[in-house]
Amino acid sequence: MAIEISATTRKAQGTGASRRLRKTNRVPGIVYGAGEATMIELDHNTLYYALRNEAFHASILSLELDGKKQSVLLRDFQMHPFRQQVQHIDFQRVDAKKKVHMKVPLHFLNADVAPGVKVGGGIISHVLNELEIVCLPADLPAAIEVDLSGLELGHSVHVSDVKLPKGVELAGHHHASDAVATVQVPRGHVEAAAEAAAAADAAAASAAAAAPAAAPAAKK
Structure with a gap:
């Protein structure tokens, strides 16, 4: 309607x-x-x-x-x-017989069950929020759905992965390899891991410095 x-x-x-x-x-x-x-x-x-x-x-x-x-x-x-x-x-x-060029919003689905989020603890980053398309007026979608359910940590959904509705074609500057959404490790987790690694290295260095020097070998 x-x-x-x-x-x-x-x-x-x-x-x-x-x-x-x-x-x-x-x-x-x-x-x-x-x-x-x-x-x-x-x-x-x-x-x-x-x-x-x-x-x-x-x-x-x-x-x-x-x-x-x-x-x-x-x-x-x-x-x-x-x-x-x-x-x-x-x-x-609108002429029903002529194709229209439009920007259509993307609706992202199943982000909460994506392995990169549910198991890997990552967060979804939306690289694109809309796509430029060409279609006849009767085929114009109000939005295009993007399924994120299979997205692994560190991976992306690309334009080529988006299933377009029948009669809809990509337009504009989009390329098949363009990322639409990615799942990344939260910045705070990366910083915490780096700090933990630095603390471990510092502790190891301190322990090595505090250890007694090895006794010289006895002369025969």
Whole structure:
């Protein structure tokens, strides 16, 4: 089921008009692609909470504009430098027959049962949190799952290990050998082991220095 959001056509344009619009708890925006660009406005609070939903950023959205629905993708949005206020938002119309290029979040599964964590005491480090993909709108996943259940200590899951949904292809700068996640020994454990080894060496050296010197061999 598509995520729905409502908007109305924005008649007043320009910096001053956008500033006045924001004072009324509305957000200026634009819908472009597959025809003429349309200036729109949306309710700020509804949009703000929608943006907190991860799926809103990587899903086909149903935008109701002046009572008519159209399929769109979120392409960009700007936030106020220090206020929790959406300043502007961009949507792109979707053609069901044309592939789209998107960044999709990764969902990591079974980290707690990975041998490197459960047995080795390591911690998971996420090298990538999203992948760039290309697919038809109907095949667009809200997220891609990465199974970490077989990850050993000191090993990594690579891009080539990620199982992509049907109809989805990698795009952008990704290479098969790129690490997606690794399991490493916690830094504190490494430092503790190094300190223990140093203490053992120091103790051994001290013991050697305190031992009595060997008696010289008797002359015949």
